[in-house]
Amino acid sequence: MTDTDTIITLVGSRLAKEGEEFVFLGESRECQKCKLKRTCLSLDTGRKYRVVKIRSDTVHECFIHENGVLAVEVVSSPIVAAIDSNKAIAGAKISYEPPKCTDFDDSLYDLIYPEGIKKGDKCVVSNVIENIDEKLLSGCSLKKVELKL
Structure with a gap:
């Protein structure tokens, strides 16, 4: 849409x-x-x-x-989410997968588990917003992106 x-x-x-x-x-x-x-x-x-x-x-x-x-x-409405850095390419068509990080700062919860999108949904990375500070994560490399279903 x-x-x-x-x-x-x-x-x-x-x-x-x-x-x-x-x-x-x-x-x-x-x-x-x-x-x-x-x-x-x-x-x-x-x-x-x-x-x-x-x-x-x-x-x-x-x-x-x-x-x-x-x-x-x-x-x-676009979904703002955290995804694996390797998939965070503007214009890329992806199948949404929540990050596999199990240990992350509480401030990232809404990005790790965004409302309005489910595992396996087909979407487009419409905008790469920023890198997520690795100090807030344990062993993950994520980027904050905007996704369109």
Whole structure:
């Protein structure tokens, strides 16, 4: 999915801000009785999205979001992650593998286990951001990158 591939969906009114990012958690039991569930559930569970446009100011009732939901356009959001330095080449198509580091500084947790991507996902290294300080790792050489699914 590229930035031009938008999906229309409904999100909680608190998330309905341009630039807001979220991970879609999937269907809840309360969704079963909602007439709008097909629009809400058009996203892939566990994936990260970014709101790019508010479609209307009309607030729709929701059994989950106490302040209702709004129609928005979203795109797949890039994932910032740590990957093996050997795979960190801008433009490279890779199958995502979490780093095999078992001993790392707590500050790296979100990079080692990023939300929105799973082992085996096909993605592109869209940007190599920086080397990760080896003092924070035990025996691994990692780079911080931006990945696009």
